[in-house]
Amino acid sequence: MKQAIEGLADYIPEFYKTHKQFTNYIEFLNNREWELAVDSLIELAYETGYSFSQDFWLGLINCFEKMGLIDKANYYRLNQTKQIL
Secondary structure, eight states, X not given: OHHHHHHGGGGSOXXXXXXXXHHHHHHHHHTTOHHHHHHHHHHHHHHHOXXXXXXXXXXXXXXXXXXXXXXXXXXXXXXXXXXXX
C-alpha cells in the first residue's frame, strides 16, 4: 500500500511540495495513515485549483480500492469521468 501512495507524489509539481496539504500527506504516510495521506492529496488539488493529470486521479482511485474504500473510489471515478467529458 505504501508504495502505491508514495507513487502519487510523482504527480505533484515541485512548487506544491511545500504546501501544507503535501506536508500533511508526508506526515500521514510516515505514520501509515493511508486514507488520511490520500485525502491530503485530494485537498491539495482542491485548495490549489491545479489541474492534476488523469493518471493522478486514477492512482488515487486505485489506492482507495486497495484500502477497500469502494464508495470513495467510485465517487472519484465518477467525478473524473465528468471532467473528461
